[in-house]
Amino acid sequence: xxxxxxxxxxxxxxxxxSERDVxxxxxxxxxLQGSRTSTTGNMQVYSIVITRDMxxxxxxxPCHFNQSMVTEAPVVLTFCADFNRFNKWCRLRKADPGYxxxxxxxxxxxxxxxxxQTVCIAAESEGLGICYLGTTIYMTRDIIxxxxxxxxxxxxxxxxxxxxxxxxxxxxxxxxxxxxxxxTYKDYTxxxxxxxxxxxxxxSDSELFIRENNKETLxxxxxxxxxxxxxxxxxxxxxxQVLEEQGFMNQ
Amino acid sequence: xxxxxxxxxxxxxxxxxSERDVxxxxxxxxxLQGSRTSTTGNMQVYSIVITRDMxxxxxxxPCHFNQSMVTEAPVVLTFCADFNRFNKWCRLRKADPGYxxxxxxxxxxxxxxxxxQTVCIAAESEGLGICYLGTTIYMTRDIIxxxxxxxxxxxxxxxxxxxxxxxxxxxxxxxxxxxxxxxTYKDYTxxxxxxxxxxxxxxSDSELFIRENNKETLxxxxxxxxxxxxxxxxxxxxxxQVLEEQGFMNQ
Numbered sequence: 001x002x003x004x005x006x007x008x009x010x011x012x013x014x015x016x017x018s019e020r021d022v023x024x025x026x027x028x029x030x031x032l033q034g035s036r037t038s039t040t041g042n043m044q045v046y047s048i049v050i051t052r053d054m055x056x057x058x059x060x061x062p063c064h065f066n067q068s069m070v071t072e073a074p075v076v077l078t079f080c081a082d083f084n085r086f087n088k089w090c091r092l093r094k095a096d097p098g099y100x101x102x103x104x105x106x107x108x109x110x111x112x113x114x115x116x117q118t119v120c121i122a123a124e125s126e127g128l129g130i131c132y133l134g135t136t137i138y139m140t141r142d143i144i145x146x147x148x149x150x151x152x153x154x155x156x157x158x159x160x161x162x163x164x165x166x167x168x169x170x171x172x173x174x175x176x177x178x179x180x181x182x183x184t185y186k187d188y189t190x191x192x193x194x195x196x197x198x199x200x201x202x203x204s205d206s207e208l209f210i211r212e213n214n215k216e217t218l219x220x221x222x223x224x225x226x227x228x229x230x231x232x233x234x235x236x237x238x239x240x241q242v243l244e245e246q247g248f249m250n251q
Numbered sequence: 252x253x254x255x256x257x258x259x260x261x262x263x264x265x266x267x268x269s270e271r272d273v274x275x276x277x278x279x280x281x282x283l284q285g286s287r288t289s290t291t292g293n294m295q296v297y298s299i300v301i302t303r304d305m306x307x308x309x310x311x312x313p314c315h316f317n318q319s320m321v322t323e324a325p326v327v328l329t330f331c332a333d334f335n336r337f338n339k340w341c342r343l344r345k346a347d348p349g350y351x352x353x354x355x356x357x358x359x360x361x362x363x364x365x366x367x368q369t370v371c372i373a374a375e376s377e378g379l380g381i382c383y384l385g386t387t388i389y390m391t392r393d394i395i396x397x398x399x400x401x402x403x404x405x406x407x408x409x410x411x412x413x414x415x416x417x418x419x420x421x422x423x424x425x426x427x428x429x430x431x432x433x434x435t436y437k438d439y440t441x442x443x444x445x446x447x448x449x450x451x452x453x454x455s456d457s458e459l460f461i462r463e464n465n466k467e468t469l470x471x472x473x474x475x476x477x478x479x480x481x482x483x484x485x486x487x488x489x490x491x492q493v494l495e496e497q498g499f500m501n502q
Contacts, residue, residue: 008284008372008373009283011287013289031427032260033259035430036259036262038264040385042422044425047430050432051434052433056435080436084438084439085429085444085447088439089448089470092444094470094471095470095473096475096480097470098474098484101483103389103484103487106360106407107385107388109360110388114364117365117369118372120289121259121368121369132365137354138354146435150436174286174295176279176282176283176286178336179282179286179333180298180299180301182301184300184302184307184398185400185404193339194343196336197340216345217344217346219348220346222292222294222337223341223348223349227350229349232350232352232355233352236352236353236502
């Protein structure tokens with residue numbers, strides 16, 4: 001088995017970073033690796049905004065619910081679906097770009113997300129630590145303003161990057177059979193669900209999590225506290241509006 | 252610099268595969284690495300459908316415009332945004348899942364895409380070859396039917412996997428400065444675009460591509476032949492309908 005592979009099994013998300021900077025040369029090397037990631041038709045319809053400036057990181061922090069990583073990590077990478085550059089090239093070359101629609105947003109978001117994961121794996125292979133911020137798609141409108149993203153550009157994920165100052169325990173995952181299906185999808189019976197989630201539910205940290213949140217089950221911590229219907233509906237509306245504002249909903 | 256990293260710079264997409272099978276044990280090892288990928292709130296809201304059966308691959312082939320990789324690769328992996336499993340768990344645990352909206356689709360699609368890229372990098376580090384099929388998001392409705400995906404599940408990308416039977420030249424990429432922005436987004440002037448795309452436009456294969464397609468510029472090959480407005484609008488409508496059909500557009 002290869003050497004890369006082993007490290008992928010042992011990874012953990014890093015939320016505390018040392019004072020040590022991520023050198024420009026190192027960052028370029030990580031991003032260059034990211035740029036070799038597969039992209040739809042080799043269009044490379046994504047951009048990466050590299051934020052190191054503390055003032056801008058402070059502006060971004062509330063978009064990420066003031067999670068400490070945003071200001072404490074030396075580097076914040078915002079990965080964006082980006083048809084703006086490609087559209088400009090088309091117009092300069094007597095070509096009419098038809099990329100102001102939802103499919104094009106998904107194409108560009110896919111390019112951005114796959115490249116993000118390559119950059120993260122490249123970073124971790126150098127001993128750096130990363131943390132993804134899922135808050136990006138909640139707060140696209142504010143991020144667009146702060147990072148001055150033009151039409152055709154929408155942020156889809158953010159990664160904080162730095163040298164680790166912690167070595168947390170690895171979090172649990174569902175058994176592999178929970179997330180894979182052979183040949184076609186086999187829907188889950190109640191018995192399947194009981195079995196697949198039993199390990200997760202029986203962990204001592206899960207029990208703590210339930211108590212801390214004053215809930216009856218671990219699932220309720222997700223539905224009632226962490227990812228509520230009310231928030232999801234609100235952020236869905238905003239995200240769809242932003243897709244329209246940024247020119248991705250013309251049919 | 253680490254050993255993983257170097258290989259990420261030298262990768263190429265592989266479209267021709269040898270007869271050699273991808274052993275179950277190897278595939279499990281790759282997928283296990285994929286399962287360690289960051290996921291929103293550790294919800295793991297994605298699934299991977301592993302198709303090896305030739306009959307099912309033949310059914311899938313037209314969804315991917317009959318690209319030869321689908322039937323010729325020993326393994327076809329369909330990565331799906333999947334809230335079905337999580338919703339079932341919630342309902343079994345007296346929790347009301349509010350994940351039938353667009354934000355939840357994007358959350359789940361992100362989980363699926365990041366995991367896909369980890370599996371691909373793990374595969375390439377073992378000497379295997381991969382090819383992404385961007386056609387997946389065009390043809391979600393047919394794929395849903397063939398792979399029997401229930402509500403809450405939408406395919407977002409497909410990867411063909413096998414041992415390489417070709418060693419193609421590496422494709423070109425834009426210079427790194429084309430896809431990166433320091434601190435905030437700096438929009439492109441015409442002069443920027445000229446400079447950033449000059450290398451791509453001056454390649455001999457680009458000229459061949461223009462001639463073959465009977466076009467005036469390389470950009471026109473994209474807008475008029477490969478990714479047309481008409482197709483994009485059609486596939487956008489279908490994809491939005493499918494998100495509704497699969498229960499991701501309730502507000």
